[in-house]
Amino acid sequence: MAVTADPPTAERSTPVRPGRGRRPKQNVETWTWFFMRVSGLILIFLSLAHFAITHIVNDVVDTNASFVAERWDNPLWRLFDWTLLALALGHGLNGVRWSIDDYITSKARRAAVKALVYGTSGVLFAYGTITILTYG
């Protein structure tokens, strides 16, 4: 039994116009595409605000250990930094995955490079998360 009903015959016989047909089937890549758009929009604010605070408003040499201590005294800054970490890493990792799929054609090399990139990112995500959670 079909889950979605077919459109009436008259409607189906009209020429297909882009964006007007039946909703195409969604798959994992539809959601990674959507994730890139949503995370990208959020990251515009998070990453540029982070850069402005650490390089424009303050000079980079002043963002020392006591600067971190003062900042992470507020759990909202920890949440800000962790959200930035998670979204930037996820967004970047998916971008790298797309590039690997585009440029590495050998199956074995693709698997090896992906294992390296996913492994490194996973370990560093855990490490960064532990740093933010356990500091102080």
Add this chain to the structure above:
Amino acid sequence: MVEVSQRPVESSIRADQVVYKGKTGQWAFVTHRVTGFLVFMFLLLHIVDVSLVNIDADLYNEVHELYGHIVLRLFEVGLLFALVFHALNGLRIVVLDFFPGAIAKERTMTVIVVVVTILAVVPGGYIIIRPWLEGTF
């Protein structure tokens, strides 16, 4: 070169004779990939250097002082360029995805992305290297 003949369009184009000469859109695509990759690489490094603060505050301070060196300050200007370009070009991509009609203005949008990026990076970059120019670092 595209061969012109009486045959239907589909069969008159031979893949080995066609060179894709992408213009603004292609350059925006290439720059988006390169800047994205570089920011990702920096992020991995940045997780490691920030996490030093949890191991030893003095070690963190020692490593962190390197960021004040002029070579790394110039690198930070490059990071600012990569971030701003990637952010604005990403906005351009989102606009093109959700408003397909905007493709007619693709070139104008790319020019705006480049101009706004330069307008942000020149004063921002000056602020970043100013301590070196003034000799305070």
